[in-house]
Amino acid sequence: MHTSDLVVETTALTKRYRGGQLAVDSLDLKVRRGEIYGLVGPNGAGKTTTLRMLVGLIRPTAGTALVAGHKPGAPAGLRRIGAVIENPAFYTYLSGRDNLRVVAHYGGIAETAVDTALEEVDLLPAAKGGYGSYSLGMKQRLGVAAALIKEPELLILDEPTNGLDPQGMVEMRGLIKSLGTAGRTVLVSSHLLSEMQKICDRFGVIQNGRLIAEDELADARQAGLLIRGNPAGRVRVALERVAGAKAIAVRDGAFMVNADHVQAAEIHRALVRAGVEITELRPAERSLEEVFLEITGGRQ
Structure with a gap:
């Protein structure tokens, strides 16, 4: 610059x-x-x-x-x-x-x-x-x-x-x-x-x-993909097949998947094949407060 x-x-x-x-x-x-x-x-x-x-x-x-x-x-x-x-x-x-x-x-x-x-x-x-x-x-x-x-x-x-x-x-x-x-x-x-x-x-x-x-x-705020769908059990099984169990967490009733936007299409196809009714699939973001606490190790 x-x-x-x-x-x-x-x-x-x-x-x-x-x-x-x-x-x-x-x-x-x-x-x-x-x-x-x-x-x-x-x-x-x-x-x-x-x-x-x-x-x-x-x-x-x-x-x-x-x-x-x-x-x-x-x-x-x-x-x-x-x-x-x-x-x-x-x-x-x-x-x-x-x-x-x-x-x-x-x-x-x-x-x-x-x-x-x-x-x-x-x-x-x-x-x-x-x-x-x-x-x-x-x-x-x-x-x-x-x-x-x-x-x-x-x-x-x-x-x-x-x-x-x-x-x-x-x-x-x-x-x-x-x-x-x-x-x-x-x-x-x-x-x-x-x-x-x-x-x-x-x-x-x-x-x-x-x-x-x-x-x-800006990059640190990216937190993977947020996914909601029914039935939840079938969603989890499909996600585990694509991303692995360790990449999945549940927050406020939604599945949080440690995956980038490139994998979103693959995940979407897997959910459709599994007969899941997808109600939400989008990039997830953490709040600036969460990022700040991570960077500082929680020290204020």
Whole structure:
């Protein structure tokens, strides 16, 4: 892959705090242009520390990084990045629109960008309202709007659904998916695996500051074939003849067969010959939570 295809690239990025705490350990991370990339891991895994290094809020102890073509914290790079790290903070006595006007003023950005950003996060109708009266979901979206007013090439969001109620999570999920369009790249971190599963194009799993899995998550979720049919006894006999008894398990009343899609046709023919009424035969997938627990050995 050419470097120009990467918006974020780190090599052995490491952060050790005073006292010896190793927060990020030799992290090699690659985020491609135009994708929504999820940095997934339990609380304390090193996600926020990584993002803080990428935008120049803290310096790494060792290793290198290029973000939007520049070293972290370089003014030329920051002009191409919008970020919400941890919790967004605004003036409680100002309206949502006036808070963004302040951000635009200090960033040297035209005020015309304020309403455009508010509209993109669906806050334009509430723009006149005081920030102190906003719900948590609205506050999170205003933080995203502040990151958008300079029309960034890369958007970095740290735990954007943290603390939101179910409806707020649905709204934020839809917003993130819409933001990852028109060539914009989104790097989002979360410990909520089920939410990330619905948002991201690609994942990296981080644990104890190390990237322990990447890319292969999509393949790892493949769990063979799921088969339902009647009578169940005849289904089992036919499957054992084709795949062997050790390749078969039963889950929630369905037969799970350790076989790939190439074998599906052979299995289908065997079931038909056995006189089975097939009600379901499809690829099965494990949840991201199951894959994560397998990769980490069940350690949280």
